[in-house]
Amino acid sequence: MPARDFFARHGWLIAIAAAYLYVFPYFPKIRSANELPRVYLTQAMVSERSFAIDSGVERWGGTADVSPANGHLYSNKAPGSSMLAVPAYAAVRLVSDPSLALSLWICRVVAGILPMLGFVWLLWGFLARFAPDPAIRRLVLVAYALGSMAMTYSILFFSHQLGAICVGSAWILAVDVAERRRGLRAIAVAGALAGAAPLVDYQAVFAAVPVAVYVVARMWRTMTRAEMLRAIGIAAVAAAVPIGILLTYHAICFGSPWRTGYDASTTFAHLHQEGFLGITELRWEAFHGSLVRPDNGLVFLAPWLLIAIPGSVVLARGERGFAAVGIAVAVIYLLFISSINFWRGGWGVGPRYITAMLPFLLPAIAAQLQAWKGKPIVIGIAAGTIVTGVAIYSLANVTFPYWPDSVKNPLVEVAFRLLGDGLFGPNAGSALGLTSWFGALPYLVLIAGLLGWAIQRAAGWRALAISVVLGTLMLVGYAQLPTSAPAQSERVYKFVHGAMLER
Numbered sequence: 001m002p003a004r005d006f007f008a009r010h011g012w013l014i015a016i017a018a019a020y021l022y023v024f025p026y027f028p029k030i031r032s033a034n035e036l037p038r039v040y041l042t043q044a045m046v047s048e049r050s051f052a053i054d055s056g057v058e059r060w061g062g063t064a065d066v067s068p069a070n071g072h073l074y075s076n077k078a079p080g081s082s083m084l085a086v087p088a089y090a091a092v093r094l095v096s097d098p099s100l101a102l103s104l105w106i107c108r109v110v111a112g113i114l115p116m117l118g119f120v121w122l123l124w125g126f127l128a129r130f131a132p133d134p135a136i137r138r139l140v141l142v143a144y145a146l147g148s149m150a151m152t153y154s155i156l157f158f159s160h161q162l163g164a165i166c167v168g169s170a171w172i173l174a175v176d177v178a179e180r181r182r183g184l185r186a187i188a189v190a191g192a193l194a195g196a197a198p199l200v201d202y203q204a205v206f207a208a209v210p211v212a213v214y215v216v217a218r219m220w221r222t223m224t225r226a227e228m229l230r231a232i233g234i235a236a237v238a239a240a241v242p243i244g245i246l247l248t249y250h251a252i253c254f255g256s257p258w259r260t261g262y263d264a265s266t267t268f269a270h271l272h273q274e275g276f277l278g279i280t281e282l283r284w285e286a287f288h289g290s291l292v293r294p295d296n297g298l299v300f301l302a303p304w305l306l307i308a309i310p311g312s313v314v315l316a317r318g319e320r321g322f323a324a325v326g327i328a329v330a331v332i333y334l335l336f337i338s339s340i341n342f343w344r345g346g347w348g349v350g351p352r353y354i355t356a357m358l359p360f361l362l363p364a365i366a367a368q369l370q371a372w373k374g375k376p377i378v379i380g381i382a383a384g385t386i387v388t389g390v391a392i393y394s395l396a397n398v399t400f401p402y403w404p405d406s407v408k409n410p411l412v413e414v415a416f417r418l419l420g421d422g423l424f425g426p427n428a429g430s431a432l433g434l435t436s437w438f439g440a441l442p443y444l445v446l447i448a449g450l451l452g453w454a455i456q457r458a459a460g461w462r463a464l465a466i467s468v469v470l471g472t473l474m475l476v477g478y479a480q481l482p483t484s485a486p487a488q489s490e491r492v493y494k495f496v497h498g499a500m501l502e503r
Helices: 002-022 036-047 054-060 080-084 086-093 100-129 134-146 149-155 160-178 184-200 202-222 225-254 284-291 303-318 320-339 352-371 376-398 410-420 436-459 461-479 486-501
Strands: 066-069 072-075
Touching (some): 036 054, 036 072, 066 225, 080 086, 080 160, 080 184, 080 225, 100 134, 100 352, 134 149, 134 436, 149 376, 160 202, 160 225, 202 320, 284 320, 303 376, 376 436, 410 486
């Protein structure tokens, strides 16, 4: 039957969509500095045909990340994610004036969840060249979608994952054009997406540099000079449109095309206004804290990303260009996060400023897992690190995915404590009247079932058993790491606990 065949082929992606849509972590008490200015901007563009967010601040309350200019208040964020949500918000507003909670949900779905699901589908085809085995490829995408910052920053109305989607999609489409698998329409879309990357998240533009170098070099070998110049011209014109929108927005709000909201910001102004995007000097603390520290480290929270290191060697044997792009993007973003003065970025789960780096690691990870095909013990060990990452991010998202930056081990001091108290954020179950674990259980079972199925299909039952044991041992080990001083830990948890109960 067609329906049965469809679910057999795409059930894993439907399960990811269900997991994303099941949770709605919304806590008014925290006054989310990353989300509220973006929601206010969407509301202002639809309701007032204005970029000024004065009415949103007056109606729903102030937040830290606003920038005063010319007698008005503006979001200090890149405006692209707010703009993307405008049509859906406008359609809802034709029926009723949505509450702040509904407005936020609309923005999250339209500018986060739906683009992510489309990106995962695009990655499914793209990664086939590195992992021909569909089961291996599916395991990589389940790890990315459920066990990394990609999940948290798709579910929340932050722009980091949307920026990653823009630049990652531009890369995939442009490569296909360079290799003559797609036509010039695709290069126009690629150019528009590349231009949209800084429109939604300023630092996403860094990944576009090595991507552009690779694509032009590839076109040089596969196209005539006239074809290459035409493709580059189309991409440049397409990219100019969103870039022009961004510069116009800056000029209207802040008086100059080159003046961003961070330049006009008063909160943390001494940090935002140093250097370019806060870039000043390399800091060991920032490098260490962004990679391995328990409160924020990339590979501490998603250890499966380390597979990209040996994977780059495997990838370079057959796809040297892709390996070079992945390494170049990783180096650029690690230098970036190590040199900005506001590297911790406030409350969050993981070093969110380098979210755009993650898609460029996936070819190396896919190539390495494909090379390990037929070695269930090895894949089982690798999958154990995936279990750890998925457990951490799925538990954070169903409880409180705004980990405070003032505790040493938020996995233990926030997530595990909330689980112990049976406290969960709003979700589909709680909306139906199911409380505590009863509301969260469908989400947890769905994620555990999808991950277990993906591992079993990729390497068998022995690999699944190894991965569960190793993942559990890693989480137990994480729980033994040092925590904050008792008084500080209790103070932070008391605030989080209160935020969870205040709806």
